[in-house]
Amino acid sequence: MTAAAFSPPWTAPAGLHATLRDQGYAVVAPQDVAAWLGMPLSALEALHPDWDDLPPDEYLKDGGRYRTRRHACFTVDGARLQPVPHRAHWQPLEYNALHGGMQRWFAPMADKTVAQPVWQRLMQRLGEAASALRGPQPWYVEAHQFRIDTAGGIGRPTPEGAHRDGVDLVAVALVGRQGIKGGETRVFEAAGRRGERFTMTEPWTLLLLDDARVIHESTPIQPLVEGKGGWRDTLVVTCRAGAFQGE
16 A cells, blocks of 8 residues: 655745744745746755765664765855865764764765855855844754665665754755655654644755754655665754854
8 A cells, every 4th residue: 555645734925924933844845946946946946956876874783875965064144154164064963863973974065056146045044044033143054965775675764763963953855756655754843742744845945944943853764766776955044042062
């Protein structure tokens, strides 16, 4: 039996900040993401080929080979976006029991990716969303390109399970998916019983999360057709006040 795929609970851009404050998360449809950025959706879609050249994640403690990724850091202060010299990604064990407590040096994002005007606009807008949630201030931003594949039969978007990231705002964009089933997104109250589940299927669907209020995870993916590979590409961006984690 195939599990039901629930549609995301869409939020219009005009209500984005209010919905994020009220319920701790908001999901924006691709065309609305483009409108929110003030740029064509085709500009976002043009970034997708950069996901075809991601090196393996060498830090997976479950022994898997299903994840490739790149990483970049920035500061965002109002309209000012400043790249930061390449640095390790670090999380405390409190937030990542599987991979926390160690410096993970991932390959840097390609210059051509972060130089795109649509990329820079997206980082600025996420900084604005974080400021609407916590008050205007500089933001320490980490961005991760992920590809999860099913070459080994199963891929795990969140091998650490349901989690928080130890930041202020988390943004998860579906960049694309092909030949897979699964990959359901689940969002739960961190201090309550309420939760929601849905599947992001449309490229550049964007999920925003108040990391203090909700925990999140994505279920494993499997090939849609046995013996044929598939993948799920995402962009995860975090905004944190004060400093990068580990500083």
